Amino acid sequence: MSLTIKLTISPRIINLNCHERNRTKFPAIRPKPIYHSNALNPILYSNKRPGMFQASVSGTVIKSSLIEPDGGVLVDVIVPESERGSKTLEAESLPKARLAKIDVEWVHVISEGWASPLKGFMRENEYLQSLHFNSLRMENGTVVNMSLPIVLAIDDETKESIGSSKDVGLVGPEGDLLAILRSIEIYKHNKEERIARTWGTTAPGLPYVEEFIAPAGNWLLGGDLEVLKPIKYNDGLDHYRLSPKQLRKEFDRRQADAVFAFQLRNPVHNGHALLMNDTRRRLLEMGYKNPILLLHPLGGFTKADDVPLDVRMEQHSKVLEDGVLDPETTIVAVFPSPMHYAGPTEVQWHAKARVNAGANFYIVGRDPAGMGHPTEKRDLYDPDHGKKVLSMAPGLEKLNILPFRVAAYDTVAKKMAFFDPSRSKEFLFISGTKVGTIYLIS
Amino acid sequence: MSLTIKLTISPRIINLNCHERNRTKFPAIRPKPIYHSNALNPILYSNKRPGMFQASVSGTVIKSSLIEPDGGVLVDVIVPESERGSKTLEAESLPKARLAKIDVEWVHVISEGWASPLKGFMRENEYLQSLHFNSLRMENGTVVNMSLPIVLAIDDETKESIGSSKDVGLVGPEGDLLAILRSIEIYKHNKEERIARTWGTTAPGLPYVEEFIAPAGNWLLGGDLEVLKPIKYNDGLDHYRLSPKQLRKEFDRRQADAVFAFQLRNPVHNGHALLMNDTRRRLLEMGYKNPILLLHPLGGFTKADDVPLDVRMEQHSKVLEDGVLDPETTIVAVFPSPMHYAGPTEVQWHAKARVNAGANFYIVGRDPAGMGHPTEKRDLYDPDHGKKVLSMAPGLEKLNILPFRVAAYDTVAKKMAFFDPSRSKEFLFISGTKVGTIYLIS
Numbered sequence: 091m092s093l094t095i096k097l098t099i100s101p102r103i104i105n106l107n108c109h110e111r112n113r114t115k116f117p118a119i120r121p122k123p124i125y126h127s128n129a130l131n132p133i134l135y136s137n138k139r140p141g142m143f144q145a146s147v148s149g150t151v152i153k154s155s156l157i158e159p160d161g162g163v164l165v166d167v168i169v170p171e172s173e174r175g176s177k178t179l180e181a182e183s184l185p186k187a188r189l190a191k192i193d194v195e196w197v198h199v200i201s202e203g204w205a206s207p208l209k210g211f212m213r214e215n216e217y218l219q220s221l222h223f224n225s226l227r228m229e230n231g232t233v234v235n236m237s238l239p240i241v242l243a244i245d246d247e248t249k250e251s252i253g254s255s256k257d258v259g260l261v262g263p264e265g266d267l268l269a270i271l272r273s274i275e276i277y278k279h280n281k282e283e284r285i286a287r288t289w290g291t292t293a294p295g296l297p298y299v300e301e302f303i304a305p306a307g308n309w310l311l312g313g314d315l316e317v318l319k320p321i322k323y324n325d326g327l328d329h330y331r332l333s334p335k336q337l338r339k340e341f342d343r344r345q346a347d348a349v350f351a352f353q354l355r356n357p358v359h360n361g362h363a364l365l366m367n368d369t370r371r372r373l374l375e376m377g378y379k380n381p382i383l384l385l386h387p388l389g390g391f392t393k394a395d396d397v398p399l400d401v402r403m404e405q406h407s408k409v410l411e412d413g414v415l416d417p418e419t420t421i422v423a424v425f426p427s428p429m430h431y432a433g434p435t436e437v438q439w440h441a442k443a444r445v446n447a448g449a450n451f452y453i454v455g456r457d458p459a460g461m462g463h464p465t466e467k468r469d470l471y472d473p474d475h476g477k478k479v480l481s482m483a484p485g486l487e488k489l490n491i492l493p494f495r496v497a498a499y500d501t502v503a504k505k506m507a508f509f510d511p512s513r514s515k516e517f518l519f520i521s522g523t524k525v526g527t528i529y530l531i532s
Numbered sequence: 533m534s535l536t537i538k539l540t541i542s543p544r545i546i547n548l549n550c551h552e553r554n555r556t557k558f559p560a561i562r563p564k565p566i567y568h569s570n571a572l573n574p575i576l577y578s579n580k581r582p583g584m585f586q587a588s589v590s591g592t593v594i595k596s597s598l599i600e601p602d603g604g605v606l607v608d609v610i611v612p613e614s615e616r617g618s619k620t621l622e623a624e625s626l627p628k629a630r631l632a633k634i635d636v637e638w639v640h641v642i643s644e645g646w647a648s649p650l651k652g653f654m655r656e657n658e659y660l661q662s663l664h665f666n667s668l669r670m671e672n673g674t675v676v677n678m679s680l681p682i683v684l685a686i687d688d689e690t691k692e693s694i695g696s697s698k699d700v701g702l703v704g705p706e707g708d709l710l711a712i713l714r715s716i717e718i719y720k721h722n723k724e725e726r727i728a729r730t731w732g733t734t735a736p737g738l739p740y741v742e743e744f745i746a747p748a749g750n751w752l753l754g755g756d757l758e759v760l761k762p763i764k765y766n767d768g769l770d771h772y773r774l775s776p777k778q779l780r781k782e783f784d785r786r787q788a789d790a791v792f793a794f795q796l797r798n799p800v801h802n803g804h805a806l807l808m809n810d811t812r813r814r815l816l817e818m819g820y821k822n823p824i825l826l827l828h829p830l831g832g833f834t835k836a837d838d839v840p841l842d843v844r845m846e847q848h849s850k851v852l853e854d855g856v857l858d859p860e861t862t863i864v865a866v867f868p869s870p871m872h873y874a875g876p877t878e879v880q881w882h883a884k885a886r887v888n889a890g891a892n893f894y895i896v897g898r899d900p901a902g903m904g905h906p907t908e909k910r911d912l913y914d915p916d917h918g919k920k921v922l923s924m925a926p927g928l929e930k931l932n933i934l935p936f937r938v939a940a941y942d943t944v945a946k947k948m949a950f951f952d953p954s955r956s957k958e959f960l961f962i963s964g965t966k967v968g969t970i971y972l973i974s
Contacts, residue, residue, distance in 0.1 A: 215924065221732075222679075222876060222921050224665055233675075233926070237664075278914060283732035290663075290725035292734045434664065472720060475660060482661050482669060484926065 157450040160234040161207025167315045181259035185252045195390040198321035198426045202333035204443040211242040213312030214277040221287045225484040235485030237438035245307030274313035295464025297393040332423040334447040346382040350451035351444035355388045357405045360506045361497040383420040390428030433460045433471035434479035451490045599892040602676040603649025609757045623701040627694045637832040640763035640868045644775040646885040653684040655754030656719040663729045667926040677927030679880035687749030716755035737906025739835040774865040776889040788824040792893035793886035797830045799847045802948045803939040825862045832870030875902045875913035876921035893932045
């Protein structure tokens with residue numbers, strides 16, 4: 091049984107603008123979602139540890155066939171099962187820092203190597219480079235992209251309780267020991283400067299700032315992570331949370347000769363689908379034999395008026411089931427990072443993390459990671475700055491950037507098509523015009 | 533006749549903190565300054581054009597013996613005298629943009645190559661890279677430092693009057709045609725974002741912002757400069773305004789094998805002098821035979837409570853005359869850039885510009901280009917961030933960074949000395965203690 095909801099698409103969405111600029115609330119009434127296991131590759135989506143994959147070659151280092159992870163080696167700081175007991179005992183003996191939910195999302199991100207070569211929460215040198223240069227210089231002189239500060243804030247009390255200890259145990263919101271932070275460094279959390287340099291504004295109302303930075307402590311705690319066991323959410327979606335290592339393995343198993351990643355945090359609409367299918371067609375024309383699409387919704391914190399993850403995963407699953415995207419050449423997985431809504435700064439993070447997962451092509455939209463200005467009636471970022479900044483970003487030279495092409499409803503062909511300026515009158519950009527179908531719930 | 537004024541030095545200044553954190557006004561009563569011509573090298577300080585130097589080797593390209601300018605070639609966009617007439621005629625026929633005084637300072641800076649490889653006011657690609665990465669990637673893949681946006685703001689009316697013209701004539705505040713801007717590009721001037729990313733705050737009261745950005749237009753005009761004649765100020769100090777080309781020639785003429793630059797915007801005090809002399813001693817110990825000090829006061833816009841340039845030049849001149857610094861191994865010249873007071877972001881500019889002038893060592897102070905927070909009772913920047921950020925800055929790897937050592941009054945030796953923590957009680961950091969002599973007026 092399949093229920094298709096026809097939605098009215100605003101012209102901004104026709105313009106392939108992913109974010110809900112008008113902050114229209116998602117319809118409040120929705121059926122309970124049903125979670126699909128991904129039909130593409132049951133082995134891959136099992137909850138077994140990466141090393142247990144049938145497809146794995148025991149003892150070999152997992153590396154990209156297509157693109158190297160930043161720093162050359164994919165970071166994996168999850169403690170091997172054999173050492174878990176002793177490390178947990180040690181962690182119990184250490185001074186503790188309590189993690190908020192958002193911190194756990196970052197522990198997850200770091201632990202699987204999305205932020206490679208970052209091995210833990212940033213120390214001050216990394217933080218400053220991130221804030222000022224959006225990149226890190228490695229010891230060998232190479233530069234990797236690192237546009238968002240990935241930091242752990244602590245309050246005065248925690249700082250005092252840590253004292254001169256070199257290592258700290260990290261405790262989850264439920265009180266469970268999650269990780270050890272090694273060779274720590276504590277430095278000042280200048281919130282104003284962090285916000286100004288990350289968002290390019292200090293206006294009140296930035297979702298990540300209001301939720302997580304404003305109430306956070308005045309110190310940052312950096313160090314190398316050892317995560318006691320893989321982070322799980324037990325929300326029925328963990329099987330979608332494939333690590334970079336798992337994704338790279340799957341790309342290799344499918345013998346992909348190009349991987350193009352598509353970041354989204356809202357339902358796939360027909361304009362997206364057109365774009366993704368067209369990208370594949372163009373890659374084939376370029377001579378690639380087997381381009382694979384990584385359809386990669388963001389699964390961490392999003393603002394209240396974005397569509398919830400469970401609904402999105404239902405929708406993405408349906409898109410594949412209905413053949414709008416080809417299941418043979420598409421992998422749907424969840425990117426565990428939280429959203430900053432930091433526009434040109436954040437789009438670099440979105441692209442860099444996908445490099446670490448093995449993608450060598452990245453589709454960048456209009457105004458990626460953008461939103462409306464929190465206090466003024468305008469976009470917070472120039473909608474073109476995202477793709478411009480991304481195309482010039484240090485450390486991302488090896489990534490192929492594919493800018494969005496503008497799609498609109500072609501009244502002659504009676505379908506979504508890429509806008510052709512020579513017959514502009516035949517395309518519909520008018521607000522309220524029905525141009526798309528969003529597959530919502532099966 | 534020499535008048536020496538003993539000044540009470542606050543402990544912050546003892547700590548070699550260049551800026552007037554307490555915003556103490558400079559004594560209002562001061563004798564009329566007398567301008568010295570620099571005694572070191574009368575030929576060098578003549579007002580003749582660079583090509584007229586006796587020491588010049590006619591027809592050879594001026595290049596650093598010690599360090600390459602950024603981009604490999606020192607930018608010089610001053611129109612040769614032979615073409616001045618025709619270019620001026622052409623400029624008169626073009627749409628015009630009016631320059632503010634601050635814009636003329638930047639025209640000066642660009643025209644002589646301090647900002648090499650920048651050949652004009654930034655186009656959007658350069659602006660975005662500067663804002664986000666503090667650096668520019670060149671066509672050959674190399675990276676140069678570029679931390680401050682060097683931009684020209686215009687208002688709606690000017691934008692409209694330019695229309696679709698490719699070139700624009702730039703008119704000085706007095707109405708005189710100064711330059712042509714070629715192959716222009718007009719893009720949005722998002723002041724909030726520019727301020728936030730440059731200063732790390734949007735708090736009201738930043739001197740450069742209040743004076744120049746707040747009242748500026750909403751568009752930025754980028755393009756390649758052709759400057760119709762060298763910028764002069766006719767304030768009796770033009771002979772101090774040596775171009776990077778002139779400085780490089782002079783370093784070569786003196787057969788310098790190391791050039792260490794010292795940026796300042798206040799009088800030299802004994803702590804500075806100790807530091808500069810000690811740096812020379814250390815360079816000699818390192819094996820250099822002839823290290824030359826570039827004592828390089830900033831000559832462009834400074835905030836109202838900084839010491840005026842004419843007084844500072846008097847003072848610096850006196851310091852040399854009295855042998856506090858050795859005239860044989862010191863060059864005093866004016867750096868024509870305006871101040872942003874943008875701390876870690878700006879210190880990169882200060883260092884990069886000196887690389888272009890041929891310096892291969894740069895002395896960085898505590899809290900360089902810093903100031904008090906405009907609305908809060910704290911430093912705007914962490915005083916250690918300047919040297920940390922500078923030491924990691926992209927494009928400045930080739931520059932040797934010399935961090936300040938902390939000096940204080942040694943009560944045993946009865947003079948300024950580098951602070952020795954093992955006998956900390958013998959050093960005076962107490963406010964109001966007389967520890968230094970500032971040579972002010974001769």
